[in-house]
Amino acid sequence: MSYQPIRFYQTGTFTVGNRLLPAAQRSVQSGRERTNSLNSGHRACQGCGEALGARYAIDAAMAATNRQLVAANATGCLEVFSTPYPETSWQIPWIHSLFGNAAAVGTGIAAALRVQGKRDVRVVAQGGDGGTTDIGFGCLSGMFERNDDVLYICYDNEAYMNTGVQRSSATPPAARTNTTMPVGKSTGARFGQGKNLPLIAMAHEIPYVATATVAELRDLEAKVRRSMEFRGARYIHVLVPCPLGWGHGSAETIKMARLAMETALFPVFEAEHGEVKNVSKIRRQLPVEDYLRPQTRFAHLFKPPGHAELVAQIQALADRNVRRFGLLHDLEDAP
Amino acid sequence: MLKQVEGSAAVAEAIALCRPQVICAYPISPQTHIVEALGRRVDAGELAPCEFVNVESEFAAMSVAIGASATGARAYTATASQGLLFMAEAVYNAAGLGLPIVMTVANRAIGAPINIWNDHTDALSQRDCGWLQLFAEDNQEALDLHIQAFRLAEELSLPVMVCMDGFILTHAYERVDMPTQAQVDSYLPPYQPRQVLDPADPVSIGAMVGPEAFMEVRYLAHAKQQQALELIPAWADEFRRVFGRPSGGLVHEYRSSDADVIVVALGSVLGTIKDTVDTMRDEGLRIGVLGITCFRPWPSVAVRNALQKAQCVVVLEKSLAVGMGGIVGNNVSASFSGSPDRVRTVIAGLGGRSITRGSLRRVFEQALTDTLEPLTFLDLDRTLVDRVLERERVQRRSGPIAEGILKDLGVVAAKSG
Numbered sequence: 231m232s233y234q235p236i237r238f239y240q241t242g243t244f245t246v247g248n249r250l251l252p253a254a255q256r257s258v259q260s261g262r263e264r265t266n267s268l269n270s271g272h273r274a275c276q277g278c279g280e281a282l283g284a285r286y287a288i289d290a291a292m293a294a295t296n297r298q299l300v301a302a303n304a305t306g307c308l309e310v311f312s313t314p315y316p317e318t319s320w321q322i323p324w325i326h327s328l329f330g331n332a333a334a335v336g337t338g339i340a341a342a343l344r345v346q347g348k349r350d351v352r353v354v355a356q357g358g359d360g361g362t363t364d365i366g367f368g369c370l371s372g373m374f375e376r377n378d379d380v381l382y383i384c385y386d387n388e389a390y391m392n393t394g395v396q397r398s399s400a401t402p403p404a405a406r407t408n409t410t411m412p413v414g415k416s417t418g419a420r421f422g423q424g425k426n427l428p429l430i431a432m433a434h435e436i437p438y439v440a441t442a443t444v445a446e447l448r449d450l451e452a453k454v455r456r457s458m459e460f461r462g463a464r465y466i467h468v469l470v471p472c473p474l475g476w477g478h479g480s481a482e483t484i485k486m487a488r489l490a491m492e493t494a495l496f497p498v499f500e501a502e503h504g505e506v507k508n509v510s511k512i513r514r515q516l517p518v519e520d521y522l523r524p525q526t527r528f529a530h531l532f533k534p535p536g537h538a539e540l541v542a543q544i545q546a547l548a549d550r551n552v553r554r555f556g557l558l559h560d561l562e563d564a565p
Numbered sequence: 566m567l568k569q570v571e572g573s574a575a576v577a578e579a580i581a582l583c584r585p586q587v588i589c590a591y592p593i594s595p596q597t598h599i600v601e602a603l604g605r606r607v608d609a610g611e612l613a614p615c616e617f618v619n620v621e622s623e624f625a626a627m628s629v630a631i632g633a634s635a636t637g638a639r640a641y642t643a644t645a646s647q648g649l650l651f652m653a654e655a656v657y658n659a660a661g662l663g664l665p666i667v668m669t670v671a672n673r674a675i676g677a678p679i680n681i682w683n684d685h686t687d688a689l690s691q692r693d694c695g696w697l698q699l700f701a702e703d704n705q706e707a708l709d710l711h712i713q714a715f716r717l718a719e720e721l722s723l724p725v726m727v728c729m730d731g732f733i734l735t736h737a738y739e740r741v742d743m744p745t746q747a748q749v750d751s752y753l754p755p756y757q758p759r760q761v762l763d764p765a766d767p768v769s770i771g772a773m774v775g776p777e778a779f780m781e782v783r784y785l786a787h788a789k790q791q792q793a794l795e796l797i798p799a800w801a802d803e804f805r806r807v808f809g810r811p812s813g814g815l816v817h818e819y820r821s822s823d824a825d826v827i828v829v830a831l832g833s834v835l836g837t838i839k840d841t842v843d844t845m846r847d848e849g850l851r852i853g854v855l856g857i858t859c860f861r862p863w864p865s866v867a868v869r870n871a872l873q874k875a876q877c878v879v880v881l882e883k884s885l886a887v888g889m890g891g892i893v894g895n896n897v898s899a900s901f902s903g904s905p906d907r908v909r910t911v912i913a914g915l916g917g918r919s920i921t922r923g924s925l926r927r928v929f930e931q932a933l934t935d936t937l938e939p940l941t942f943l944d945l946d947r948t949l950v951d952r953v954l955e956r957e958r959v960q961r962r963s964g965p966i967a968e969g970i971l972k973d974l975g976v977v978a979a980k981s982g
Contacts, residue, residue: 297764298764300636300762310773313769313771314772321767322764322767323762323763325631325635326771327628327655328655330624331624334624334625334628335632336632338630338634338640339762341589341616341633342586342616342632342633342640345586345587345615345616346638347614351764368621368624369624371621
């Protein structure tokens with residue numbers, strides 16, 4: 231099934247329903263066959279972007295693999311809120327080993343399955359941004375480089391939320407975390423640091439790399455399904471807002487994710503074998519201020535006298551993404 | 566079949582006979598020859614179906630083994646020294662998850678200062694990690710212990726570390742009796758996991774456990790190690806039945822039944838100790854040996870029984886609990902029914918320092934005449950140490966320690982022996 235983007239016609243709302251789509255185009259979640267891989271009853275916070283992203287991603291992976299799926303999980307929110315034993319939300323074979331080794335555990339699972347001749351059983355490894363871009367980076371890069379048959383999904387909420395909101399290498403510049411407090415002359419997380427893991431993944435020339443957000447859940451599902459058409463190392467980086475760490479309302483998770491995309495701060499694209507193949511275009515680029523203002527982690531930028539220069543710097547980052555990924559519709563593309 | 570081979574080659578062949586399914590390794594001296602040999606066999610298709618994963622670190626090596634073992638594959642890796650420390654978090658994790666991984670540790674010193682030669686600091690640093698730890702005395706035993714290790718690991722659903730002295734065993738050519746595939750197959754049935762990641766029967770492995778059950782989980786780990794104390798001799802007996810030679814078990818006693826002084830040690834140094842003891846026995850001196858094959862679980866009863874008639878126990882170990890003394894010595898003291906001050910610890914062979922018969926004889930004679938200090942550092946160059954201490958006393962910026970010692974020592978190669 232090829233993914234057909236839905237034009238976003240409604241105004242004043244940030245969700246798009248399924249009702250206008252033919253059945254085959256509808257989301258896995260809207261179908262009766264959905265597997266509830268990450269079942270209800272877990273202990274994620276209200277409005278958790280990671281729980282939402284993981285549910286859609288893993289159910290889509292289940293649909294794509296005819297329910298032949300094994301998952302390895304890094305330590306982090308997703309692991310903690312899903313398995314306060316004897317309760318587990320996972321309806322799939324699932325293993326948590328350590329914080330920094332989910333990719334390598336995935337490699338081991340894939341190797342075992344290959345030896346056992348179980349070609350139909352596929353492997354997902356997953357973790358948050360800390361477990362992916364920081365402590366798990368070595369194992370992840372190794373898994374990419376060997377092109378092991380594992381889909382790695384990073385749920386990026388841009389800081390160590392499970393330990394109480396500390397900076398990770400995915401924390402955006404100027405963000406307030408508990409280790410980048412805007413106190414004294416500090417203005418939050420520094421500029422010029424951090425890693426762009428989707429681009430690093432592409433530099434490994436692995437078969438498939440994609441980014442997605444929880445604002446476009448059908449897009450996320452389509453990318454998970456697409457990733458399962460490849461063998462070898464695959465990487466999907468999902469932006470998952472965190473009401474606790476970002477300081478926005480728990481009903482605004484999807485809105486924040488959409489704003490991250492529409493300001494061009496988070497480019498959404500697909501790449502195959504190191505080359506960008508597909509970019510989610512923005513109809514009208516919004517100013518980054520629209521995204522920054524509702525989040526208390528950026529409140530110090532707007533508290534009088536404000537830090538207009540920092541907002542401008544962040545705007546420049548967004549504009550660079552526009553140029554780098556060609557995020558804006560060309561005139562002939564316009565609807 | 567008798568073969569004259571390098572210790573690493575013997576172990577690699579033994580592992581191959583155990584039909585491993587996933588082998589992962591990161592190279593570190595002196596483990597390399599083992600995994601090189603296995604890699605060649607996998608690439609040649611001799612072990613099919615078997616995957617050899619060239620990982621990017623020891624942490625990944627153990628993590629790949631964890632994933633493979635949890636998916637029902639027989640998993641093997643090998644490491645040493647810094648590598649064992651680098652994977653330490655995953656080493657504990659494998660034990661905590663109850664995964665029957667077998668790992669060779671080609672024992673080597675831990676830096677700094679960096680040192681590639683043999684001692685037991687690496688393995689003993691992991692003595693509380695929940696793995697079984699078996700120490701080989703020679704290459705035949707190293708080979709045999711690996712076959713037993715898979716049997717024990719899978720029976721108990723616990724990981725097993727087989728320790729063999731780096732270079733002294735791994736790189737030494739010795740005659741070994743290589744078993745047949747049929748023998749190994751009859752001793753080691755296919756792996757039947759207690760827990761497995763299987764889409765047909767999904768389970769969650771590795772959940773968070775709080776104060777309500779953590780003690781019980783840890784106690785069970787201890788209880789399983791106690792079970793191992795029963796199983797290890799039983800599987801050593803079975804090994805003797807199938808392979809026709811004694812190997813493994815908890816401890817080896819040697820000329821100790823009537824001995825006044827018993828020397829306790831682990832690993833290859835037992836050979837030199839036995840030679841020394843033989844000479845002394847010929848002279849009518851009542852001295853014997855207790856080799857520890859199984860260090861974890863600690864065979865407390867076997868050690869106590871073996872030492873009960875001794876007037877003095879000399880623990881000769883290639884490890885040091887800095888700030889305390891002996892690690893093995895401390896374990897032996899806890900199991901010695903006599904007075905603890907009758908246990909003498911001799912720290913020897915750190916970082917590959919040669920342990921000669923002459924030096925051993927000197928401390929053994931001191932033990933027989935009751936003049937051996939409670940803690941002795943065999944062949945320690947006291948002058949060198951005193952020079953450093955003096956330099957530090959008179960000079961604030963006294964410089965890096967190891968480099969200072971080497972400078973004082975001059976050209977090393979001419980003096981090593």
